[in-house]
Amino acid sequence: MRHAHAIFWYLLSRLSVALSALLLLPLALSQQDVVTGAVARVTGASGTWMTGKAMAVAGAGASAGLSTYGVPLLVAVATGALFRHLGREHKRPLTLAEGALFAVMAWPYLAFVGAMPFVLSGQLSPLDAFFESMSSFTATGLSNFDYVAGALPPSLVLWHGLMNWLGGLAFVVMLVTVLPQVSGCFGITLTARQSVYFSPVWRKMHQSIWQGLAVYGGLTVIFLGVFLALGLTPLRALLLSLTTISTAGSGAASAFSMGSLGRDSALEAAGCCMMLVTGGNFLLYWKCIARRSPRLLWADAELRATLAVAAACSLLVALHLAFTGTYPILTALRHGAFHVISFFTTAGFSSVAVSAWPDFDRYVLFLLAFVGGCIGSPAGGLKVVRLLVLAKLTVEELRRTLHPHMVVSVRLDGLAVPDKVVGRILAFFFLTNAFFFLGTIAIAASGVAILPAMGLSAGCLTSTGQVALLLGLEGLAALAPATKIVAILLMLAGRAGIFSLLMLGAIGGESAQKKW
Template sequence: MHFSVILRILGLLLMLFSLSMLPPLFIGWIYNDSHLEAFGYAFVITLVTGFLIWAPVFRVRQELRTRDGFLVTVLFWAVLSGFGALPFMLHEHPAINVVDAVFESMSGLTTTGATILTNIDELPKSILFYRQQLQWLGGMGIIVLAVAVLPMLGIGGMQLYRAETPGPVKDAKLTPRITETAKALWYIYLSLTVTCALAYWAAGMDLFDAVGHSFSTIAIGGFSTHDDSIGYFNSPLIDAIAVVFMLIAGINFSLHFFAWRHRQLGHYFKDPEVQAYFIILGGVSLIAMLVLSVTGTYSLGKSVQYGVFEVVSIATTTGFSTSNFSVWPTFLAYLLFLTSFAGACAGSTGGGMKVIRVLLIYRQAIREVTRLLHPNAIIPIKLGRKAVPDRVGEAVWGFFSAYVFIFILLFLALIATGLDLPTAFSTVASCMNNLGPALGDASLTYAELPDSSKWILSFAMLLGRLEIFTLLVLFTPMFWRR
């Protein structure tokens, strides 16, 4: 383990992250925030700490090994979430404790969208902007991690889809160098954000809300500058814009790169994961519209508007809301939560297990049923016209087993802290899938949950964002052996 290399990277990350305190400082100055020193102190503390970590090892030029990469990846979110909590702790409004500040920061950077804050409309603009910015930065970090870093370490959803599986993504490698890949992804991510902000602005949002909501939409985060989320605007046009950009952000960013580089869109329709993604969203949306209409929850028009929006928002793990789906028919509320387990596509800013894994599990199940009828048949699993190696299938089942096992453990741990069954189930599902909204006592905010529950859920957010194995490998004795 090259700790000097790890410390050099960590120090650089902290110094770069300190710069994220400056835009909220500027926003607060524009809107006459009287407590701007919180961001000033946070900037200095983060910058100085990063410098003190980096300075003793800045001359080190050793290569980063695979094990070093695992540790750096985990530290990226864990350490930055800790320092990202400083403005929440130092600002007088809101006045929150360490647990709540870390929870809010972790939720932002992992693009979960769960919040402990109340009366969001009354918060200073600097804090509101900072929350949205956290999600935007976290979303970009996820994309670079999933598309550029994790395949190098041999882990993650993209390892299954791009490194192991033939198809348009692998055949059209992004760029030969990771720095070029990251730069290309930044261009796409920034372009989508600007386009989304302009669309929101043209639809009636003011500039501050348009920029803030574009941050959380493209990051599939779900934080809002209002207590009523997107429902605050009461605009079918804004709802439609949000749905379109949530759908786009939930698609593999490698496919967006391919479209940008080659100026064509046909590969989207040929991609098996994208096909499954839209089939899931379309099917669940149809069910939601029918249930809401038949039960008289809304009129037919509102059933279509609210049903489609909430399905796309929950299934892509964004977490925006236009209505309180926790009071919908119980069947529908739980169906939405189960849909979030599939989540968005691999290589997107979305959470969940990823559609590609669900698709492969489904096709493996079909193969096993077919084998009962034809025991001697050789039946390959295919994505498109290409066979999927058995090693990929084993990795998918291993991930699924670990996901379910850890979900059960965290679910029991939350019950042990005193939560009721609906609250425990929905909060651990929401945080592991990086979704945000929940049922029961957390339907409006996570503020009333015990501190022990918040620590567990913060851990669940990190587990979900790092695709479980990236974090779990650090707890194995073999990882630390020389």
């Protein structure tokens, strides 16, 4: 008997396999000292055998660490087996309903399992843990902790970075599998010229998944090697590479600081290059690799526009910071470029306290977070290609007004953009702004001041949590439960795609109407 939504269940089972595999890493790290002690019979400073009390404490720590990651591991394995059974007849074309369901429901599932270690370790309440987990998987970067300051055990810090990485990978996988089926008309189809032609057939979807994983995983390894070469410790280098590739940067001021001006500059320069790469089109990267033609990068209009905007805004912010006396000119260029690229690619890293910058510079960063990177990247925001289409549409409409009988069309990379796509990009632009304003109203109604409410709403919707701190949000601990629930919904809308949420609601409404 064929199960409903078979491909949805099968895709979810593949996600649970990845989740289970990653949970083994913090589990092993949490048990490292216990295993070492059991094998080597660790002695105290006096060289005597471990006392009975010390052995009891070590045993309690082992039990706590085992349950912290063992329970979610069992949940991931069990649910994965169930999903695999429900999706055993998945070898058929993906339907619109299945695509929308996976694009939306994958994130709450990941957040539910990912929150368990924080609850089981006693670090957070269930709601705060779910908020933390959703923020990590959606690459928002808002956190209840200062991970750089060592507020958490290394295993939980590692788990946080792994959640960031898996969330970014899941989004890339969706870009090449389900999102073109669900929301391609909102701009995703514009990537067809650059590389992967979407197919709802599972065999071709599987091939696209491996291509996305190859680019994403390869860049992660390259980033890790660069950070290690710059002198970072292995754990810190790993965490920075995981958060950079997923655009899940933290607002911690020391995230890209090493305590030495020369080394800081080298690290920030490397970070700028990495964030620009992460904000680019991963589908385009695969095409360049497959065809062995790097020249295709510069031939892409969206990438050229991205680099131009990043350069222009970096210079603008740097000059204003120098003009206002915030920094000397060279320091202003350094910090201006780093933070413009960070917010533009929605990574959200910060090397200094940008909340103390002049209002003009903070507003530029706020707008850049809404723009986001290229459409085939893990970055959030509206995406450059959609804004390019809207800008070209404005120019063509002016020409049409001046010359009513002229036949005009919006073209990108030499191709005409269909009117249907243009119209729906306009609808997407409206929906994004509508969700931003509604989110701001809901957050403000819960007791948050208007500017921090705008920052939190924009940060969650664009997956750039640093925007909330940019506009004066002092911390997450004081937020009311209702505020965190609204923020979670905005994070889900920003990462799953607003249209996916609306499409899922419309499908559910039609189904309920037919039953009645």
